[in-house]
Amino acid sequence: DFDAQLGALSTGAARLQALAARYGSDELARWMAALTDYAERLTRAALAEVPDGDYAAEDVMEGAGGTLLPICARVSITGGEVTVDFTGSAEEQAASINAVAAVTRSAVAYCVRCLLPPDAPSNSGVFRPIEVVLPEGSIVNARPQRAVSAGNVETSQRVTDVVLAAFAEALPERIPAASAGTMSNFTFGGTRPGGEPFAYYETVPGGAGAGPDGDGESGVQTHMTNTANTPAESIENAFPVRVRRFELRDGSxxxxxxxxxxxxxxxxxxxVDADVSLIGDRRAVGPPGTQxxxxxEHGENTLIRANGEREALAGQQQLRVGAGERVEVQTPxxxxxGKDAHD
Structure with missing residues (x-):
């Protein structure tokens, strides 16, 4: 990840310097400002189509010991501007599901960006009509020294869910139901028979929420995650594991x-023996519908012993597995x- 970021920044810097050399730095700065101003105008226009008012939604994260932790969002629309207030959300936790302010603000901006035309530029202009109120020391604005590794991959998904749910009150014919709401992080590592260490990390897809125009897609990454599927053949070639099943979870x-x-x-x-780490939410409460x-269905994690016995695992758990044992992840x-016409 760091190499990719450094490579992208290096390439971006080189191309920016090339543009400055070709057009002059003053002209380049003028067009950069025009582009951010354009994004701001598009954002204000999109928000102006949302009826003025206050819209609220609440959902939960699953904390230690099965505790349900509220994530609350009040979306206030006034004349093409929006304030999203997370007052009432749970306090920061000892576990790593805390989000830092930048993650929460990014998730809010993503939700607003979903209201814009697909070809609208994504830049700082989108943020100008957006105000985000984040109680300090909360699960959506953790203070330094708190564990935050799952805040980016899990809590950001719930922030997205509650903000879109609040927008659904104002725009019922535009906003879809909640998607899986978790990245279902699956990490494992160990030592090969020859003594060489190995490690692997993936996020497992789930179901997309249905919308006013049709059914949701199955087995896809949604909202704050966009990683591609790693083919079974690649995993089995690179690591001492076997992919026993990878299929749609019918009826979920x-x-x-x-x-x-x-x-x-x-x-x-x-x-071979290995260490496994699972970080996933929506293992107790399934993604809600709308309208x-x-x-x-909520997700489930299971350890399958070599003799076939099944042992339920928590959404967030570390464990040691032996050769011949299996870990099964069922995603939401x-x-x-909308109400089924046959009901």
Missing amino acids: GGNGRHRGGDGVVREIEFL GGEAA GGGGW
């Missing part, structure tokens, strides 16, 4: 006029949209 999407997409089943068998649609589906 929420019912409704339009049905939520299904999650997936991912089952990995370990050919009368039903909630999707997406919520349904």
